Amino acid sequence: MSPERFARISQLLDKRQADLTLCLESVHKNHNLAALVRTADAVGIHEVHAIWYEQALRIKRGAAVGSEKWVKVHHHNGLDPAINQLRAEGKQILVTNLSQHAVDFRTIDYTKPTAIIMGQERRGVTPEAIAAADHEIIIPMVGMAESLNVSVAAAVILYEAQRQREAAGCYQQSTVSAAERERVLFEGGHP
Amino acid sequence: MSPERFARISQLLDKRQADLTLCLESVHKNHNLAALVRTADAVGIHEVHAIWYEQALRIKRGAAVGSEKWVKVHHHNGLDPAINQLRAEGKQILVTNLSQHAVDFRTIDYTKPTAIIMGQERRGVTPEAIAAADHEIIIPMVGMAESLNVSVAAAVILYEAQRQREAAGCYQQSTVSAAERERVLFEGGHP
Ligand SMILES: C[S@@+](CC[C@H](N)C(=O)[O-])C[C@H]1O[C@@H](n2cnc3c(N)ncnc32)[C@H](O)[C@@H]1O
Ligand SMILES: C[S@@+](CC[C@H](N)C(=O)[O-])C[C@H]1O[C@@H](n2cnc3c(N)ncnc32)[C@H](O)[C@@H]1O
Known part of the structure; x- marks a missing residue:
C-alpha cells in the first residue's frame, strides 16, 4: 500500500462513527441501496444493517453496491437478531414512519449511540419494527407526494445527525x- | 372536484415557495429525476428547471416523473435561457460543486430567492454553470466516496433551506x- x-x-x-448506523428493512432496489451506503460512508458510518425476510431478494442483490468496501453491511434473516445486536451495543432505536405518532426528526439527539430503521420502498417499515423502536420519527412534507424516496429520507436524517455530531465534536474522535x-x-x- | x-x-x-427552485443540468436518470421532483414537492417548491444539451436525452425521458403534476418542470435547450430567467426573477444562483472554492452549504441564506444548480451524474456541473453562479456550495463528506448521489445531495440542501424557511416563517405565506x-x-x- x-x-x-x-x-x-x-x-x-x-x-x-461506530455508534451511528442505519437498519434497512427489506430495502431491495439496487440504486437505493447504493445511494444509502454511499451517504452512510459520507457521514462517517462504519457499518449498516440489512434485514431480509425473503431470502430470494437477498441473494438477488448480491454485490454491486459500491461503497460497501468501506461500509460493512451486516445481513440479518429477521428483525430480532438485528434489534438484539443494536440493543447490545447500547443504541437508541429510531424508526422512520409516516404516522401521527411520529415526532419531527430534528427533535432527536443524534449524538447518542443511534440506529435508524428505514422501510421498504412500497410498504414502509413493519409493525414489529415500530414496536421495537424507542421513537418514531418523520421528516415534514408540505406537498402532494405522500413520502420521500428511501435513500433521500435517510440522507436528510443522516445529515441532521452529521450537523449535531460536528457541533458536538464527535468527528474529533473515532469510535x-x-x-x-x-x-x-x-x-x-x-x- | x-x-x-x-x-x-x-x-x-x-x-x-415560488422563490426557491432547482436547476438540473443534464440530470437524466429517471429514478434520480423522480426522486428530485418528489423532494422538491415535499419542501414546497413550485417549479424546477431542467437543461438539456442533448435533445435525444430530453425526448427519451418524456413522462414518468410522478410528482411532475404538482411541480412544473421548465425545459431549456441551454444554460443561458435558464440563467436569464432565474436572474430576471431576482434569484441568487448557487452551484453545487466538489471544489476547493466551494463553501459549506449551511453557510448560505436560503430564505432569499434562490436557485440551486445540480450537476450530471458522471461529469457534474459545467464550467459555464460555475461561472454563472454567485456561490459554489458543497456538502461535507468524511468517507471514501467522492460524491453523493445527485438526488441525495439536492435533498440535503433543500431540507436545510426548509429548516431556514420554516424558522423564518416563509411557509406562513405562499409566493x-x-x-x-x-x-x-x-x-x-x-x-
Ligand atoms: C417510500 S417510503 C414508504 C412509503 C409507505 N407507503 C409508508 O407508508 O411507509 C420508504 C421509506 O422511506 C422513508 N421515508 C420516506 N418518507 C419519509 C418521511 N417523510 N419521514 C421519514 N421517513 C420517510 C421511510 O423509511 C419509509 O419506510
Ligand atoms: C455524482 S455527482 C457528480 C460527480 C462529478 N464527478 C463531479 O466531480 O462533480 C452529481 C451531482 O450531485 C451533486 N453532489 C454530489 N455530491 C455533492 C456534495 N458533496 N456537495 C454538493 N453537491 C454534490 C452535484 O450537483 C453533482 O454535480
Whole structure:
C-alpha cells in the first residue's frame, strides 16, 4: 500500500462513527441501496444493517453496491437478531414512519449511540419494527407526494445527525476499535 | 372536484415557495429525476428547471416523473435561457460543486430567492454553470466516496433551506401568484 493510501484510510478511520448506523428493512432496489451506503460512508458510518425476510431478494442483490468496501453491511434473516445486536451495543432505536405518532426528526439527539430503521420502498417499515423502536420519527412534507424516496429520507436524517455530531465534536474522535482499525487498514491495502 | 380535494390543493398552494427552485443540468436518470421532483414537492417548491444539451436525452425521458403534476418542470435547450430567467426573477444562483472554492452549504441564506444548480451524474456541473453562479456550495463528506448521489445531495440542501424557511416563517405565506393558483386549482381538479 502506498503511503498516500495508508494516510487516506487512516484519516477516514479517524472520523468513523461506530455508534451511528442505519437498519434497512427489506430495502431491495439496487440504486437505493447504493445511494444509502454511499451517504452512510459520507457521514462517517462504519457499518449498516440489512434485514431480509425473503431470502430470494437477498441473494438477488448480491454485490454491486459500491461503497460497501468501506461500509460493512451486516445481513440479518429477521428483525430480532438485528434489534438484539443494536440493543447490545447500547443504541437508541429510531424508526422512520409516516404516522401521527411520529415526532419531527430534528427533535432527536443524534449524538447518542443511534440506529435508524428505514422501510421498504412500497410498504414502509413493519409493525414489529415500530414496536421495537424507542421513537418514531418523520421528516415534514408540505406537498402532494405522500413520502420521500428511501435513500433521500435517510440522507436528510443522516445529515441532521452529521450537523449535531460536528457541533458536538464527535468527528474529533473515532469510535472504531483498534482491532477493527487494523482490519480495515489491512484489507484496504488489498483492493 | 370534491370539497376535500379542493381543500387539499388549496392547502398545498398556501405553502408553495415560488422563490426557491432547482436547476438540473443534464440530470437524466429517471429514478434520480423522480426522486428530485418528489423532494422538491415535499419542501414546497413550485417549479424546477431542467437543461438539456442533448435533445435525444430530453425526448427519451418524456413522462414518468410522478410528482411532475404538482411541480412544473421548465425545459431549456441551454444554460443561458435558464440563467436569464432565474436572474430576471431576482434569484441568487448557487452551484453545487466538489471544489476547493466551494463553501459549506449551511453557510448560505436560503430564505432569499434562490436557485440551486445540480450537476450530471458522471461529469457534474459545467464550467459555464460555475461561472454563472454567485456561490459554489458543497456538502461535507468524511468517507471514501467522492460524491453523493445527485438526488441525495439536492435533498440535503433543500431540507436545510426548509429548516431556514420554516424558522423564518416563509411557509406562513405562499409566493405563488393568484393566476398561477387558479391554474393549479383548475388543472388539479381534472386528473
Ligand atoms: C417510500 S417510503 C414508504 C412509503 C409507505 N407507503 C409508508 O407508508 O411507509 C420508504 C421509506 O422511506 C422513508 N421515508 C420516506 N418518507 C419519509 C418521511 N417523510 N419521514 C421519514 N421517513 C420517510 C421511510 O423509511 C419509509 O419506510
Ligand atoms: C455524482 S455527482 C457528480 C460527480 C462529478 N464527478 C463531479 O466531480 O462533480 C452529481 C451531482 O450531485 C451533486 N453532489 C454530489 N455530491 C455533492 C456534495 N458533496 N456537495 C454538493 N453537491 C454534490 C452535484 O450537483 C453533482 O454535480
